[in-house]
Amino acid sequence: MPHRHHILLIPYPVQGHINPAFQFAKRLISLGAHVTLSTTLHMHNRITHKPTLPNLSYLPFSDGYDDGFQSTGTDAYLLYTSEFKRRGSEFIANLILSNSQKGTPFTCLVYSLLLPWAAETARGFHLPTALLWVQPATMFDILYHYFHGYSESIKNPSVSIKLPGLPLLSARDLPSFLLDTCPSSYALMLSFFEEQFKELDVETNPTTILVNSFEALEPDALRAVENLNMISIGPLIPSAFLDGKDPTDNSFGGHIFQPSNNCVEWLDSKQENSVVYVSFGSLCVLPKKQMEEIARALLDCGFPFLWVIKEKEEELNCREELEEKGKIVKWCSQLEILSHPSLGCFLTHCGWNSTIESLVSGVPLVVFPQWADQMTNAKLVEDVWKIGVRVDHKMNQDGIVIGEDIRNCLEVVMGSGGKCEELRENSKKWKELSREAVKEGGSSENNLRGFLDLVGLNHDVDVSLCVAENA
Template sequence: MEKPNILLVTFPSQGHINPGLQFAKRLTRLGVKVTFATSISAHRRMTKNAPTTESLISYAPFSDGYDEGFKSGIDDLGHFMTSMTHFGSQNLKAIILEKINQGSPFTSIVYSILIPWVGKLAREFRIPATHLWNQPATLFDIYYDYFRGYGDIITDHISDPSYVVNLPHLPPLATRDLPSFFSPSNQYSFALTFFKEQFDILDEETNPKVLVNTFDALEAEALSAVGKYNLVGVGPLIPSAFLDGKDPSDTSFGGDLFKGSKDYIEWLNTKPEASVIYVSFGSISVLSRTQMEEMARALLDTGRPFLWVIREGGVEGQEKEKDKLSCKEELEKQGMIVPWCTQVEVLSHPSVGCFVTHCGWNSTSESLASGVPVVACPQWTDQTTNAKLIADVWKTGVRLIRNEEGIAKAPEMKRCLEVAMESEELRRNAKKWKDLAREAAKEGGSSHKNIKEFVDEVNGKVDLHQ
């Protein structure tokens, strides 16, 4: 029988491509052919920085109308999303039709968040489609409740910092713990429209399966909170070498949109165990100049070695961000500043003692799978909820407190750094989740079983079409 061929489509940003590619690798290990589709601009940068060698993964980049890429601070994000829906639908449709005409149609489609139009396209072609939710299950539940009866309560109280929202099956959430898309000052209200569309698509199916980048032990209640959907944990979706060890050659996501060097690993090798503070704010978040100065001062005040990722703006002739810091020379004596790195490799290094993070979900799940305590510095989207889970539910980190201007001052940052580096309780909890994450991913573990079950279902669907 012909192997099932799954079309896996992701939104073209690092936080979506990474888990998507890892899921593709998991599927190929179970004998499934995967065609990975994202925008032309993202694919171009992926292959330039890390050419893939996965023989069972093929690529089908499509134009989203922004073939030179979305330029943050220059392009309008709302226009980009509209363009992606229009041109993405058009061009992905052509890819699907081409496969049908070749006599080897896609047997199933998997698609990530923010691209509900892929689900509509699958329905148009009567191809079974499954949603890959690349955020925690808790966020899925919050958005579900928002669109199904709790929207007014949240909207009416979102500006009151003392208000606590009680949603079904979830811990009490202060307004600061909710996704930033609910805030009246949020400029990205279109995101809620995309999430609502996604739930509307799911509601047209009977007990639809949703694949979630989490694992059963981590979010047991959240995974079963919405009875009408079958949420299954398939995570953490990070490279095998740092998780189940089944494929020691799988040491990177294979989809980096940014260039980095490897000097930092040699530098980490010279440092004592659990002595280094690792600082990174992901592929999108940008710290204000004031916040960077406070961060720099806090790092210097700890006297500890640090590895700090400061992305370069990418504008030709622009002064590098690190060169604008007033204490640059002091910083480079005490630590190392790099423009990008393979994060999961850094977090798995024995010399790393804590992780200062924006709490994007990939960074959060990588910290859990690596057993590294966290200083949580959330900025927007799901990061605020992830920070709540880190500090109060999983208890693997400390969340910093900002002043009225939204700045975390150096003394507060230093306090959090010392707690994360010294707390035995945080380290114990971090190790517990690391062990449970590996347990879930290994053969016979909950996530491995859930992925295998999904593949069996896809195979069953193939049989039906023979």
């Protein structure tokens, strides 16, 4: 008997999109859907330990760069994205058509942000689409407002700006590529998001925005755009670290980096709430000067630390001293680290995946945002959810946060007294609320069931249109 729902899932080929996409696929399958996950051949081959589940299939496609995109510069990247779009659109069109002709049609295409051409292709076949938004709803709202009448106010806010449904924001809380002061190299990112929102505007069937967040976390932001159906379905975190319903679901299953060994054993030797975990995600590369300031802060504050320093980052002058006081690794299984009782705080770039994983684990944050949504995430962490502190309140003339300021923030979060206790209590509260959201009858679980019901209704209208018009 065929599945009522057959979802085609297309994540953008980077780690930050792959992880939530895999978890989303698992959730859909648990509710009776079949999922076909398609990403580039290069990314598919890099991913280790892919989930092997009944009703989950993989169909990678070539973007023309099967050994990976290696070039630098705007022109080279524009050439890559053009080829990615051309080949990806052709692949999706052929896949939709062939599945319909075989009698196993897709009922919906779900794509992650920065892939608007996937939705455009699906629209040509009357196939319903949904956007998997792997950033907070607040970030979606800011971008939506930017492209719908608020661009001048956002580009250069005089002191602060009030956008519908959002807290009061200053320039340092806004996505960096929206500001007049941002480097011209960021203009490309802005154009990609503009294309994304233009696609949403022309969609005749309202696209559902599936947000990796939960109702209690962003109640106003989820309703700030009245003419779009934005629903929370998160946190998209493996069950073993969230609701505990499936202890075997203890990994995203989408690793493109090999985790280092012995991290958990090292943490086992440390006292409860005593370790500072430091990681700036899979893409961010800090200047060596900034790395040296972080190193000085870690050494001066005296707390044991676990620091992820990627292969592409420069060697530190004080490496030997650091390895005497803490542990340095090239990569690690982040959820395992964050859920360990020895963890006291997380010094992070405040990417959304890292933020939501910390929140689910109840770990307070010291946040050091670098660009894009990280600036907005940091605002939410410090001022709205009150689960961490920012280190970037002041920088020197080179744009570097000095070690003393970083150390002070670490000591606030790792210390004792009023501020530390407030952060830990709030972290505990959000940890509990995140679990409630995904339980049976919880807001995110109900939203996901409602989404599948809606997909079923839309699909039942006329499943044969795409074959008739495109045969």
